[in-house]
Amino acid sequence: RESIDTQEPVLTGAEVARHNSKDSCWVIVHGKVYDVTEFLPEHPGGSKIILKYAGKDATEEFDPIHPPDTLEKYLDKSKHLGRVDMSTVQVEAKTHDPEEEARLERIKRMPPLEQCYNLTDFESVAKMVMKKTAWGYYSSGADDEITMRENKLAFHKIWFRPRILVDVENVDLSTTMLGSKCSIPFYVTATALGKLGNPEGEVVLTRAAHTHDVIQMIPTLASCSFDEIVDAKKGGQVQWLQVYVNKNREITKGIVQNAERRGCKGLFITVDAPQLGRREKDMRSKFDDVGSNVQRVDGDTVDRSQGVARAISSFIDPSLSWKDIPWFRKITKMPIALKGVQRVEDALKAVEYGVDAIVLSNHGGRQLDTAPPGIEILAEVMPALRDRGWQDKIEVYIDGGIRRATDILKALCLGAKGVGIGRPFLYAMSTYGQSGVERAMQLLKDELEMDMRLIGASKISDLDTTMVDYRGLSSHVVPVPGDMLGQSTYDSLVSPSFRLS
Ligand SMILES: Cc1cc2c(cc1C)[n+](S(=O)(=O)[O-])c1c(=O)[nH]c(=O)nc-1n2C[C@H](O)[C@H](O)[C@H](O)COP(=O)(O)O
Secondary structure: OOOOOOOOOEEOHHHHHOOEOOOOEEEEEOOEEEEOOOOHHHOOOOOHHHHOOOOOEOHHHHOOOOOOOHHHHHOOHHHEEEEEOHHHOOOOOOOOOHHHHHHHHHHHOOOOHHHOOOHHHHHHHHHHHOOHHHHHHHHOOOOOOHHHHHHHHHHHHOEEOOOOOOOOOOOEOOEEEOOEEEOOOEEEOOOOOHHHOOOOOOHHHHHHHHHHOOEEEEOOOOOOOHHHHHHOOOOOOOEEEEEOOEOOHHHHHHHHHHHHHOOOOOEEEEOOOOOOOOOHHHHHHHHHHHOHHHHHHOOOOOOHHHHHHHHOOOOEOOOOOHHHHHHHHHHOOOOEEEEEEOOHHHHHHHHHOOOOEEEEOOHHHOOOOOOOOHHHHHHHHHHHHHHOOOOOOOEEEEEOOOOOHHHHHHHHHOOOOEEEEOHHHHHHHHHHHHHHHHHHHHHHHHHHHHHHHHHOOOEHHHOOHHHEEOOOOOOOOOOOOOOHHHHHHOOOOOOHHHOOO
8 A cells, every 4th residue: 555644644543433424424444534424425335335334444345346546536635534543443343144154164165276177167166155245246147137148058059060180280279359469369358346256356367367368358347446457467468448438528538548548459338338237136245235225214315225236337328329439539549349239230330430349248148138149149240241241340259158168169150359258257266366267268278279179170260150050049949958067056046035944
């Protein structure tokens, strides 16, 4: 943390503790005292969650949700009251929490990393050991989670048509994405709040991505500050920026131009979230945590029962539209991609607007439930582009439900330039840290090298639509093989407390 400023006033814990109400609310974060009284009604997460820590040390609750420079950036300097002598701050006795104790016991019994043989193994360990809020936030999809499940099942509707007697002694997995070289056709997609799963947050993904020469998309809603994530990159490591467009366009302009200055090589504008989806597992875990029904009694303006997602996204501008695309062209020279395109017509429109790339994505099933899987839209978009001779005018990516290298291969055969992967790297990071993410990436690399040999391809450009049979893709009632692995980790919507014993 920053160096100690000896001129700063030093308060005692008792002095801070006296300011513990909405009439005067002081909190401690990383040994510094902040007067947040006037900020209470503006807090996107509602006043209740701050009042829970009024007069106390809020660092533990603050860290996973807010980049470290949040208070420096957004709280007026007059509200920065100085430091506190931490030896005088009363440490709250932890209330007895049998669930938490059981979770800590399960952590002691975690399988060794070497026993994780596929990305779903990380998910099953994560379900065992992650805090409820973190698991609820990462694992949740919107509404009945039909799209989240279909993202995975859609790949099981596609069958390979392998070629034989092709020299596959040397296999080259490298490719380029938005003009940047990378060792393998997948990237770490943008997922918010990395510190919910790992106290170090997104920089863990940065370090692992460097190890494997994988591109990382930096989320707007990261727990780490943007600069922390960029500072963590090494050498020529490639990073992109994902942006949720702010109602205050000047804030977005500043974020985009800072990212370009700091060397980001692509701007991904998320277009499928004018409002964040209703993710009930997330809502339930936050509901337990801050007792939202109580907050309504004290007139809290923001309904915390929307969970973490809604609480952190009130700044997103729902008025964003095609007419804004030229404005982005004016403020940056980075290649521009639209993340969250979900139909052919918009893919074609993206070409007409001169966009450099699109990600066919439904946000991991976290937005509009029963929106189609990215792989399914891909099978419609590529022929439409080819019919117009536009296939080289735009790069097409997909994300959602990618858990095996065969999923990556199917996307590449259908014409994708690369794929984004979200939850698996979050689960790997939340259970085994950087070495977990590195192993997850290595597993995909090993699988992909083997799959390329078995399909009869020695380099990415050998892959084409003749190597897959995707006739079953568009029908949603085709029986698919039982997804036994996925079912074993799937966490149903109904919260355990609702199960009648
Ligand atoms: C799992 C997850 C996904 C999020 C994500 C957070 C989590 C925990 N968040 S969210 O809080 O707003 O929903 C983002 C985000 O910040 N920005 C974004 O563009 N996509 C966000 N996504 C979507 C992500 O970029 C991919 O589209 C999705 O994760 C791909 O599906 P898989 O997880 O199955 O790989």
